[in-house]
Amino acid sequence: MxxxxxxxxxxxxxxxxxxxxxxxxxxxxxxxxxxxxxxxxxxxxxxxxxxxxxxxxxxxxxxxxxxxxxxxxxxARKGPHFDLFPGGQPKFExxxxxxxxxxxxxxxxxxxxxxxxxxxxxxxxxxxxxxxxxxxxxxxxxxxxxxxxxxxxxxxxxxxxxxxxxxxxxxLGVGESVHGLGERFGAFNKVGQSISLWNADGGTSSDQAYKNVSFWLSSRGYGIFIDTPGRVELEIGSERCCRAQTSVEGQRLKWYIIYGPTPKEVLYRYSILTGRPNKVPSWSYGLWLTTSFTTNYDEATVNSFLEGMKERDTQVDVFHYDCFWMKGFRWTDFVFDSEKFPDPKAQIARLKSSGLVSKVCVWINPYIAQHGAAFKEAAEKGYLVKRKNGDIWQWDLWQAGMGLVDFTNPEAVTWYTDCLNELFDKGVDCIKTDFGERVPTLDVEWFDKEIDPHKMHNFYAFLYNKIVYEALQKRYGDEEAVLFARAACAGTQRFPLVWGGDCESTPEAMAESVRGGLGLGLCGFSFWSNDIGGFEGYPAPWIYKRWVAFGLLCSHSRLHGSSSYRVPWTIDGDDRSNEGCSRTLSRWTALKTRLMPYLIAQGSRAVEQGVPLSLRATCLEFPEDPTAWYLDRQFMIGESLLAAPIFDEAGEVEFYLPKGRWTCFFTNRVREGPGWFRERHGFGSLPLYVRENTLLVLGKPGIRGAVYDYAADVEVCLYQVKEGASADLLDSSGKALGTLKIAADGSALEGAEFLKGEWTKSNDGRKMEDESPSKTIEWL
CATH class of the missing domain: 2.60.40.1760 (glycosyl hydrolase (family 31))
Structure with missing residues (x-):
């Protein structure tokens, strides 16, 4: 505006x-x-x-x-209002x-x-x-x-x-850059952009966003949180080049300025104001698989996919049933398609008992199609949003005659929660909360008459995810709940996790996803995922393999597509060679499994600080480096690992290392930063560098599945460590076991009593148990 x-x-x-x-x-x-x-x-x-x-x-x-x-x-000060200081506001004078x-x-x-x-x-x-x-x-x-x-x-x-x-x-000061404002897929630095904070189902290749978060972070050591869930228009150096303009329709505009001085401190204070993310269970870090959006979910198909993955040495931790676990024209009625699921509880139980998968997820949305079993009850009891004349608000976009659950009605919330509990009774462990962006603002009336429909448009995502997340917590425990959500606004980081929405199967879309994940992480979201291989279209084998490498280094990893499968053998004709899709997926899944002691510890720390685990923008770790504020093709995984995805079939990649000594994870070769570097990689590696003064704990090679004993038979890898370098040890439930620490002499390891079994210590990087990736790496 x-x-x-x-x-x-x-x-x-x-x-x-x-x-x-x-x-x-x-x-x-x-x-x-x-x-x-x-x-x-x-x-x-x-x-x-x-x-x-x-x-x-x-x-x-x-x-x-x-x-x-x-x-x-x-x-009038009509709601809804953001839930500020959810942990309680400390007294302050x-x-x-x-x-x-x-x-x-x-x-x-x-x-x-x-x-x-x-x-x-x-x-x-x-x-x-x-x-x-x-x-x-x-x-x-x-x-x-x-x-x-x-x-x-x-x-x-x-x-x-x-x-x-x-x-x-x-x-805006000279050289100041602005970042965040949700999961945005355009340029990482927002200076020069006009941005409208209005949730929309627009894919990942436009100025629209599923997750509009009214918070931005400045490179000058402060952040701005705009305290309204309604539409916010921003002109960031785009109306006056030296100013960031914020405007709203109405009589009031409120925002908070939050000081660091470091960006991590800004996010920590922002998390106090709007809420910290909750922890996620260790099993959720493993590989998620679906047979894709429009494809079948009969038991034979599901088993064949999971057996195929096991045969190709890839463990799936979570199987996800997308839309068609329900019949067409009936979404969301919470009723399994009886043709595909004659006995869903027994079918899910068999799936878990087979050992092919440990958890099951199902897809839902807050839209209730009139042909589904749920619509009649919801309509009769007033659980759906209405028009001003008293009719139920409906349209035929997405689902025929769909209505929208009115989460401002407490009885509707209870009804929706009861529907979810019926799914949990059948063995469902987690929920994909899709959609929630298409929320009407015209000719609608909510059950709560104090609601402003325009403010509800973005805020609906918060209510929707909160209700489902709290239902999961009540059933499974506070730290066992996990979502796979698409829509979000400020505060939704409290209900992890989210994924990046509908991306195309192109290298450009993969880069869009990286930018989206980086931006959302700078809004206090600790956990993020995306559709490996791209959602729309048919990925070429090389794109699939490059995306696998990127996707398995995100905090959460899911194989999912639209009308085509994402199991590896369907991508390249079941190439079983070392550079084929199956072997590539197996290798990267195994690497993430080995990283679990590090990931679970860094995830816990990310939650405490209100910062992202992965994708973590480089500027969060190196705010004093001006270049770090412009890096949108690489990311940190926690505090100590730096990764640069490859967007090129030939494997050439350019990346930046900040000041310090960095060790290549795959070769133990050392580079000195700051500087730009170029490399060429096969499909089994990418630039993955370990920061100096890192004590990296790796799980035992050969373990399959994300959940195991993270203190047993581990390898403790030292990377140019100094006195005081440390690593937290957590068990698979997220409970702290203790801390490993480098003693005063610079080599002795304190805290070894927390380790079990035949653990080892490697003093100059890690032990090279698999040399094949290193053979394909060229320094250019």
């Missing part, structure tokens, strides 16, 4: 009024309240026929200041000081100073110690706008034909 036509003119059809000065400052219990008229007040007469903007600055927590701008305070430069509100490490200059408007946000200026609200940076522009103030007595906006413009 642009309000100006260049620097000098207002955009056509707009009337814009700015906060021109801070006329009055009132100290409140929580901070400061600023009265800001839209003209400079030089005489008493100037106070007449003039709009004002009230700016409330509050300090709810150390390092966090909220900024709420209001035009007409009488506007802000400080207000008056000095020569202005009035300062301090929130621990972060302060906001309101300029004392007469007839001036200015608010500077800075570290409380004065060492760093973060951003500011300068002249003509806060305002209101009408569209169309009223020609007479009397016209605003009837606002039905006008749209009213509030906007703020925070300053």
């Amino acid at each position: 642009k309000f100006r036509d260049g620097m000098w003119m207002v955009a056509e059809g707009m009337r814009v009024e700015y906060a021109e000065e801070v006329y009055d400052i009132t100290e409140t219990d929580k901070g400061l309240s600023l009265l800001c008229p839209s003209r400079k007040i030089r005489s008493r007469g100037d106070t007449l026929n003039t709009s004002t903007l009230t700016i409330d600055l509050e300090a709810p927590h150390d390092g966090i200041i909220s900024v709420e701008t209001t035009h007409w305070a009488g506007a 802000p400080k207000v000081l008056k000095g020569d430069k202005g009035t300062t509100l301090s929130s621990g490490s972060l302060s906001a100073t309101v300029s004392s200059e007469e007839h001036n408007f200015g608010i500077q946000f800075h570290s409380s110690d004065g060492s760093k200026v973060l951003t500011s609200l300068a002249s003509r940076s806060v305002g209101l706008a009408y569209n169309p522009a009223p020609s007479n103030p009397l016209q605003t007595g009837d606002m039905r034909d006008f749209k009213h906006y509030i906007f703020t413009q925070t300053n």
Whole structure:
């Protein structure tokens, strides 16, 4: 939403009024309240026929200041509202000081100073110690706008034909970059982009996003969280090159500035404000498999796929039944297709007892087709969203006559939960919560009459995933619940995990997925996945194999397609060679299995810090490196591993290593950063480098399946370690066992009493038990 036509003119059809000065400052219990008229007040007469903007600055927590701008305070505060400080808000006392430069509100490490200059408007946000200026609200940076522009103030007595906006413009410093705002598939740095935060089912190759998160992270050591689930329009250096503009339709705009100074500290404070991710069970890190979206799920087909995987030395931990576990035209009615599942409980039990898979997942969505068994009951009892005339809201997009579950109705929530429990009774362990983006805003009325339909559009994803996640927690335990969700908004990180949506089977789409995962991770989502091989289309063997390498280094890994299978032998005619799809999948699945002691420990730490496990943007670990803020073709896996996916059939790849010594995982050869490097790889490797001063615990070679004893028969690998280097040890339930640590002499290992069996220690990288990948790596 642009309000100006260049620097000098207002955009056509707009009337814009700015906060021109801070006329009055009132100290409140929580901070400061600023009265800001839209003209400079030089005489008493100037106070007449003039709009004002009230700016409330509050300090709810150390390092966090909220900024709420209001035009007409009488506007109703309709919900839904984000669930802030879900873990409880700590008591905090802000400080207000008056000095020569202005009035300062301090929130621990972060302060906001309101300029004392007469007839001036200015608010500077800075570290409380004065060492760093973060951003500011300068002249003509806060305002209101009408569209169309009223020609007479009397016209605003009837606002039905006008749209009213509030906007703020925070300053962008020279060289500052902006990241996040959800799972966005375009350029990693958002400066220069116009972005609309509005959930949509748009695939991974447009400016639309399934997961719009109203939070962005700056390279200058702060973040901005916009506290509204409604549509937010951002012009990030795209209306004024030196400013990031945020606008909403309405009478209020509230956002929080969050100080680090490091990006990890920003995300930690953001997680206190909006919620930390929960832990995920160890089995969820393993390989997930489905026979694909439109394909069959009869027992013979499922068994043949799982037996084929086992024969080719790949263990599947979770089998997923996508849409057609229910009959067509009946989604979602929670009823297994009786032709494919004559006895679903027994069929699922046989599947698990066979040892081919340990857990089962099924697909659902919140849309109830009128031909399904669930529709009649939901309609009669008022569990579906209605039109304003009392009819049930329906359309034929996606499912014929589908309605939408009204999660603002407590009885509808109970009914939906009962439907889920029937699935759990049949042996279902986890749920794929698909869709949730197509939520109507026009001609709808929710059960809760205090709901604003426009705010519910994005927020629906939070309610939907929360209800399903809590049902899983109640059945299986707080840390055994796991989702596979597509839609999200701020706060949904509390209900892991999510996947990247419908991508094409191309290298470009794989790169889009990387950018999406990086951006979402910078919004506090610890766990993320994507459809290996691409969802749409038929991947060429080389794309499939490159994607397998990338996908098995994500926190979670799933083989899933649309109308074609993703089991490896269907991709390349069952090439059984070392470079074939089957062997490639087996090798990368085995590598992830070996990494499980590291992944489970790093996953626990990621949850505590509110940061991503994988994909973790390089800038989170190396914020002082300017190059790290522009890297969108590589990622960190936890704190110590760096991976660079390959998007080229020939295997050539260019990547960047920050300052320090880095060891190639596959060869133990060492590179010195910072710098750009080029390599060529076969399908069994990619640039996977271990950071110096790393103590890496690897599971025993040959183990199949993600769940095993992570302290038994392990290999403890030392990479240029110094005194104090450490690694946490967790068991397969996520319980902490202890910490391994390098002693003062730089070589002795403390904490070895926590290890079991025939464990080994490798002092210069890991033991090379499989030399074949290293033979295909060329340094260019």
